[in-house]
Amino acid sequence: MEEKLYLYPVWLRIWHWINGLFFLILLFTGLSLQYSSVEYPLIRFDIAVSFHNISGIILTIGFIMFLIGNKFTKNGKFYRINWSIILIELIKQFRYYTWGIFKHEKSPFPINTERKFNPLQKISYVGAMYILMPILIISGFGLIFPELLPGRVFQISGIHLTGLIHIIAGFALSVFMLIHIYFCTIGKTPTSNFKSMINGWH
Amino acid sequence: MQKRQIYLLPALLFTFLWCLPVLCLAEEEIPESASQNQKCLKCHGQRFYFYHNEFVGKEVKDRMNPYFLIDSAQYYKSNHRSFVCTDCHSSDYRNFPHDGNLRMEPKFNCLDCHGGDETYAHFHFEKIEEEFLASVHSTKHSEDFTCWMCHNPHSYRISARNNENIGEVIVYDNDICLSCHANIEKYQLLTNLTNPNVLVTHEWLPNQALHFSKVRCIECHTEVDRDILVAHKVQEKEKAVRKCVECHSQNSLLMATLYKFESVEKRSSLGFFNATILGEHYIIGANRNYYLNVVSFIVFGLTFIGIIIHAILRFINK
Numbered sequence: 001m002e003e004k005l006y007l008y009p010v011w012l013r014i015w016h017w018i019n020g021l022f023f024l025i026l027l028f029t030g031l032s033l034q035y036s037s038v039e040y041p042l043i044r045f046d047i048a049v050s051f052h053n054i055s056g057i058i059l060t061i062g063f064i065m066f067l068i069g070n071k072f073t074k075n076g077k078f079y080r081i082n083w084s085i086i087l088i089e090l091i092k093q094f095r096y097y098t099w100g101i102f103k104h105e106k107s108p109f110p111i112n113t114e115r116k117f118n119p120l121q122k123i124s125y126v127g128a129m130y131i132l133m134p135i136l137i138i139s140g141f142g143l144i145f146p147e148l149l150p151g152r153v154f155q156i157s158g159i160h161l162t163g164l165i166h167i168i169a170g171f172a173l174s175v176f177m178l179i180h181i182y183f184c185t186i187g188k189t190p191t192s193n194f195k196s197m198i199n200g201w202h
Numbered sequence: 203m204q205k206r207q208i209y210l211l212p213a214l215l216f217t218f219l220w221c222l223p224v225l226c227l228a229e230e231e232i233p234e235s236a237s238q239n240q241k242c243l244k245c246h247g248q249r250f251y252f253y254h255n256e257f258v259g260k261e262v263k264d265r266m267n268p269y270f271l272i273d274s275a276q277y278y279k280s281n282h283r284s285f286v287c288t289d290c291h292s293s294d295y296r297n298f299p300h301d302g303n304l305r306m307e308p309k310f311n312c313l314d315c316h317g318g319d320e321t322y323a324h325f326h327f328e329k330i331e332e333e334f335l336a337s338v339h340s341t342k343h344s345e346d347f348t349c350w351m352c353h354n355p356h357s358y359r360i361s362a363r364n365n366e367n368i369g370e371v372i373v374y375d376n377d378i379c380l381s382c383h384a385n386i387e388k389y390q391l392l393t394n395l396t397n398p399n400v401l402v403t404h405e406w407l408p409n410q411a412l413h414f415s416k417v418r419c420i421e422c423h424t425e426v427d428r429d430i431l432v433a434h435k436v437q438e439k440e441k442a443v444r445k446c447v448e449c450h451s452q453n454s455l456l457m458a459t460l461y462k463f464e465s466v467e468k469r470s471s472l473g474f475f476n477a478t479i480l481g482e483h484y485i486i487g488a489n490r491n492y493y494l495n496v497v498s499f500i501v502f503g504l505t506f507i508g509i510i511i512h513a514i515l516r517f518i519n520k
Contacts, residue, residue, distance in 0.1 A: 163484045
C-alpha cells in the first residue's frame, strides 16, 4: 500500500475552496457583464456588478492569505522553479500526458513530500497565481475605482486599456481553471485528487 | 547686417508666427455688432455702472442688477454673437433712463426667427418644438417655460455638433439642466416646490460620480428621436432609463444619444463594437471586441475539445 502524504494543510484547503467558489462567481458575473443584453440578460446588470465587486474583494483577501501562507510555511517551496532544467522537465511531462499516460507508463515526476507539483503544474500554477492573478486583481480594483486610473495611455483611454487587460487576464484564468479541473481527475481514481483537497491527504 | 540684428530675426519670426493664430482668431471672433452693442454693455456688461443724475446734478456709481448683467465674453462666443442688442430688444432701450414699460415687452421664441427657414432646416427646429411641447417641461408648467429657460440667449452655443470633446459636451449640457435643478431661485420661478437634490434622487445609480461626469442627464431622461440630434422630450421621472443594460450592451442607447453625432459605424478597424465611445470612455458591455470574442471562443472551444479527446483516450486505454 502506498504511503499517504499530508500535502494540503487546513489554511491551504480553506483558501483553495474560497478561491474556487468566488472565482466561479466572478466568472459568471463577469461574463454576464461583458455580454450584457436587453433581450437576453444572464444576471441583472446591477446585481452582477455588486456580486462581481464583492467577490473580487473576497478573492483578493484570499489571495493575500495565500501569499502570506506561502511566505511563512513550507508550501511556498513547491512553487520555486529551477529554470536551468525546466524545459527538459516540461517536455518529459508533456510527453507523459500526451502519450505515456495512455500506455500506463509511470509518471516521470511522482508526488512526494519534496515535490507536490509536476513541472507542468508548477509552471502553470506560478503563471496563474503569481502573474495572472495580480494582473486580474489590480486591473479589477482599477475598474472599481476608475478615478485612480490614468486618463490616457498610449493614445488609449486608461479605463479602456484596464478593462481590456482585466478581460484578457480573466479569460486566461478561466481556461486555466477548466484545464486544472480536468487534470485533477488524473489521479489514482477520477475523484481522489478532489478528496485530497478536502481531507488534506494525498 | 550686424550680427545682433541677425539674431533678432528668428525671434521676430517666432513671435509673429506665435501671434498669428491669436490675431486671426481675434479678428474672426469679434463681430461687427460689437461696436453698436458697446453702448449697452458699457453698463450691462459690468457690475457697476455710471450715469449722470440730472435731479441731483452729479455722476452716480450704481450696482447693476445681476439678472441684467451680460457677460460680453460669453456673448461673443454664443450663437447669437452677431446680433445687435436691439435686434431682439426694443430700440427704445437706446434711451436712458429706460422706460419701465419696456420690461413688459414680449420676448421672441426660437421659432419666431428659425421657424420655416431653409437655412436652419437641418436643425429641425419644428421637430424640437414638437418634442418640447410634449415634454414635462411644457406640459407640467405654464407657457412661462420657454426655450430661454434652458438656452440662455446671451450665452447659448451649440455644443454637440461642433465640439469633438465629448467630455466638454457633457459638462455643458448638464450645466443647462443643473442651472434649474440645482438652483432653487431659478427652479422656483415656475413652482413653489423645493427642487429635489439630484445626488439623493440618483443615489441608486452605481458609481454615481462617474455616471454624472460621463453621460448627460438627457441620455436617461428624454425619449430618443432619430431625426434630431439632441432629444427635447424630457419625460416623467418614472419613464427615465433605469435598466443598466440599455446603455451597457452592444446596442447601447448611448449610440443614439450622446454619440449620435459621431461616426455610427458598428465596428472599427480594431474590431471594437461602438468604437466611437472608446476615444474618451469605456462602457462595460458596450465595448466588447469582435476579434477578442472570436479568439476567446476558438481557444475555449479547442481547450474543451482537447479535454474531451484526452478523456476519451484515457477511458479507452484504461
